Amino acid sequence: MNAMILWSPGQTLAMAEIDMTLPSIGDVYVRLKAAALNKRDYWITKGKYPGLVFPLILGSDGAGIIGDREVIIDPSINWGDNNRHFGPGFKIIGMPDNGTLAEYVKVHEVNLYDKPSHLSWDEAAALPVAGVTAYRSMFTRGKVQKGERMLITGIGGGVATMALLFGVALGIETWVTSSSDEKIEMAIIHGAKGGVNYTKDNWDKNLGQQVNQKFDIVIDGAGSPTFSKLLPLMNSSGRMVIYGGTAGNINDLSPQRIFWKHLDILGSTMGSPDDFRHMVDFVNEYKIKPIISHTFSLDEANEAIALVGRGEQFGKVCISIP
Numbered sequence: 001m002n003a004m005i006l007w008s009p010g011q012t013l014a015m016a017e018i019d020m021t022l023p024s025i026g027d028v029y030v031r032l033k034a035a036a037l038n039k040r041d042y043w044i045t046k047g048k049y050p051g052l053v054f055p056l057i058l059g060s061d062g063a064g065i066i067g068d069r070e071v072i073i074d075p076s077i078n079w080g081d082n083n084r085h086f087g088p089g090f091k092i093i094g095m096p097d098n099g100t101l102a103e104y105v106k107v108h109e110v111n112l113y114d115k116p117s118h119l120s121w122d123e124a125a126a127l128p129v130a131g132v133t134a135y136r137s138m139f140t141r142g143k144v145q146k147g148e149r150m151l152i153t154g155i156g157g158g159v160a161t162m163a164l165l166f167g168v169a170l171g172i173e174t175w176v177t178s179s180s181d182e183k184i185e186m187a188i189i190h191g192a193k194g195g196v197n198y199t200k201d202n203w204d205k206n207l208g209q210q211v212n213q214k215f216d217i218v219i220d221g222a223g224s225p226t227f228s229k230l231l232p233l234m235n236s237s238g239r240m241v242i243y244g245g246t247a248g249n250i251n252d253l254s255p256q257r258i259f260w261k262h263l264d265i266l267g268s269t270m271g272s273p274d275d276f277r278h279m280v281d282f283v284n285e286y287k288i289k290p291i292i293s294h295t296f297s298l299d300e301a302n303e304a305i306a307l308v309g310r311g312e313q314f315g316k317v318c319i320s321i322p
Contacts, residue, residue, distance in 0.1 A: 003102030004301045007055045009047025012302045013101070020104060028066055028109050030073065034125035035100035035319040036061035038158065039244075042309040044095055053096045058305075059319070060093045062100030063115055063124035070115040072124050073100070073107055074276045076132070083140075083272045092270065100125075101301055103321060113276070116284050126290035126316035127283065130158030132271035134166055135279035137219050137241040141268045148216035149173045151207075151233065155195065156183045158316045159243060161291045163219050164192060169286040175211060177203070186314045190291065204229040217241065231257040239264045291315030298322070 001020055004013040023029060041058045043049045060075040073093065080087025093099050093107065115124045137159070138144045150167050152160050155176035167174035168191030176187045176195035184195040196207040204226075208214075214235040220227065221244035231254065234240065240263060258265065271279065282288070293313035296304040297320055304317050 001103040002298070003057045003098075004298060005055050006045060006058055009045065009052065009054070011045075013045070013058070013305070015299055018102075021106070023106055026108055026110070027106050028112070029104045029106050030062065030064040030066050030071060030112070031104055032062050032064040032100055032102065032321045034063050034121040034321060035059045036122075036125045036129075036158070037304055037308050037317045037319065038129050039308060040092075040129075041094065042305050045305055046309075049095065051096060056095060057098035057100075057102050057105075058094050058301075059100030059102070059105075061125050061128050061130075061316075062093075062105055063121055063127075064105075064321075066112065069112075070124075071112040072115050072128055072280075073105070074111040074113060074132070074273065075128050076270050076272070076276065077108065077111065079272045083274055086270070086272070101298065101319060103298075110273075113280050116280065118284075118287050119289060122292050122295055122318040122320065123290050125318055126158065126292060127162075127280075128276070129270070130162040130290065130316060131279045131283065132276045133159045133243055133268070134162035134219070135282065136271035136275045137243045137268040138163055138166055138217070139278070140271070140275055141266045142217045142219070142239045142241045144170070144172060144217050146171050149175070149211070149213060149235075151175045151177070151215045151218045151230070152192075153177045153198075153218065153220045153230070154179075154222045155187045155192070156180065156311065156314050157221065158290075159221055160219070161187075161190070161315045164190060165288050165291070166282070168192075169282075169288055175207070175215070177207070183314050198226055204233060208233055214238070219243070228252045228254065228257075231261075231263065234261065234263060236261045237263070239266060241266045241268050243268045293317055295320055 078089040293315035
């Protein structure tokens with residue numbers, strides 16, 4: 001089969017033909033129709049990810065066919081028996097195991113779910129990582145409820161845009177932040193109530209004045225020194241769910257703002273099989289379609305990864321596999 005191979009960190013991916021090894025008991029080969037990228041893929045190409053092994057086929061998101069069945073792939077492997085957190089054997093498709101930037105991918109059969117029939121191949125491939133991460137952050141960890149008010153920081157990436165779509169579908173008043181006015185406008189088109197540009201002076205005060213009320217839940221994938229400015233915007237007993245730290249460490253965090261307002265600061269990574277199943281059910285019930293920012297061919301994967309690294313997308317960057 002043809003695949004895009006990363007031979008070592010710092011290099012570009014190269015197309016190569018590789019042999020398909022005999023699957024183990026419980027494993028199957030999925031003929032991929034589309035894949036999608038995550039910031040994780042970009043960091044792996046830069047060598048900035050733990051436990052790297054080479055050569056490697058990147059890609060954690062994928063959708064395709066096995067026999068006559070159209071499927072999407074749950075990228076979480078060996079979550080374990082505890083739904084509260086993953087166990088020591090947990091890993092994600094696309095590192096250290098080979099991923100979805102190829103014509104075929106070998107996965108455990110239990111990781112396959114029927115493709116939602118209302119989704120295109122690109123939309124289906126865009127769903128798994130962003131969908132399960134957003135779902136677990138909002139529902140399993142954040143316990144979000146209809147009628148609450150939600151803030152999503154750094155709108156534009158896959159998880160943030162999926163959280164927006166989930167919130168809008170549920171009837172949650174959803175606000176956003178971004179470093180791009182254009183991305184804020186895009187979020188409003190997709191149902192956000194409004195948003196602010198966090199690179200501008202007094203952005204937090206501006207947001208507070210716009211909303212005129214406080215937030216019950218904040219979904220954050222950035223971290224960074226601006227994190228501390230979010231706490232005054234939260235209601236008492238509010239929940240802050242952190243699923244990433246793309247903007248760096250958190251400084252000047254006041255414990256007084258946390259304990260006095262009885263805030264919950266919660267971490268969340270990927271999702272359990274239960275989370276994935278419930279996420280797919282939610283997407284089917286509300287006919288949610290992931291936002292596709294760009295689509296590239298398999299041999300254009302390096303251009304796609306570079307775009308993700310620059311953070312120019314609004315939604316998911318997909319790879320069409322012929």
